[in-house]
Amino acid sequence: MGAGLDSENIHSIEGVARRRMPPEERRKQIVAEAVRFFAEVGLEGNTRQLARRLGVTQSLLFNYFPTKHDLLEAVYEKVYLDRLSPDWPDRLTDRSVPLRQRLLAFYTEYSALIFERDWMRIFMFSGLAGAALNHRYLEHLGEVILRPVLDETEALARGGARPSMEDIWNLHGGIVYIGIRTHIYGMNGPEDPEDAIAKAIDKYLLYFGIGPGD
């Protein structure tokens, strides 16, 4: 409105992190804040608002990222990368440990990583937007985690029920849905998530006749 004084051009409210940072550092700072920002308002959040949060002018963002799309790519990368620990496949297939214990360990660690507002929301936003990374992540998850879980279950399953990939997705979905409920739908989660996860795993194992020590 007024006489050429857009609020985003006024400097940061707090006296934090003024000017002339080393490029690498500034770049990281921008991406970090962008993750939080886009997780909150969606991928269509505007660059001026993001800049204001950083205490920086909007044009500076384009100094580090040629387009908004490039910034979003950096956000995806930061969010998706290293979310799947490379040693999980090995630990999930280590048959010296009971399967129940392996699953418990995995989902406890994994849920600690993904039951996080920023991750959960950006994953959903990018999924809805049809981001390729999203699809790739799930394919990867299927191959590296869920498929091994299926194999391990098959090796131990007793009785008539034979596990299929769909059973693993059901186990996985039931657990992940806890995060969706709380961070996407904004509902109250379970009082004890660990306990909820343990029960989900026990239900799964019981159905295939696998005991706690198997």
Add this chain to the structure above:
Amino acid sequence: MGAGLDSENIHSIEGVARRRMPPEERRKQIVAEAVRFFAEVGLEGNTRQLARRLGVTQSLLFNYFPTKHDLLEAVYEKVYLDRLSPDWPDRLTDRSVPLRQRLLAFYTEYSALIFERDWMRIFMFSGLAGAALNHRYLEHLGEVILRPVLDETEALARGGARPSMEDIWNLHGGIVYIGIRTHIYGMNGPEDPEDAIAKAIDKYLLYFGIGPGD
């Protein structure tokens, strides 16, 4: 770009549904297309594109809805309303029928309603946007469906495990996740969804020692 000829002002490509419809009919037509449109591109889809799909000028939309927000409200209403059949609570608590059969009937019907691209995506978009309706829907679902399921399970549960609300959410989440996987993440769903649902229910019942005929 050229000389004042915005493409959305050109009339419909197909010769369908030209002009001067009865207001009620037109309104319904707009809402119906808006559901499809916003489900596809997100709630921030623009009115010009929507109008073009309808073969109508953009300004006409504002003749039926004062603001875009009002149009979105109408979309929510159309999508959310009557999604929860009022006779489900009764049928779920009809103890002359085995619980397994009741759950199977419910989730078969319910999944037919919600495993639908438009619904699934708009629900997710509005959830991320923090829409009040979304929250209300889930509260309602909890009270009217999940709570009764908990009660019915409690009445039949044998053995040590006592069901809690979290168990019902786990059952529900595992099933709903099928729809999320397919329609939000764009993955391949189960070959036989009914079978997947049945197995999820059986896992649930087995855990609480409830047989197929109980």
Add this chain to the structure above:
DNA sequence: ACCCTTGTTGATCGCATGATCTTTAAAAAG
């Protein structure tokens, strides 16, 4: 055949947004 109601158009406004470019000044180099 004429009029009158009103559904629909076409043009336009004000504003927000992504992006560009010149200018300023902080910090390093000499």
Add this chain to the structure above:
DNA sequence: CTTTTTAAAGATCATGCGATCAACAAGGGT
């Protein structure tokens, strides 16, 4: 202290968006 480099600011452009409003014309009533 002076010069040089370049991170950052400030101004601005082009476009796209929601929204408004006067003008037009389809269709029913008489």
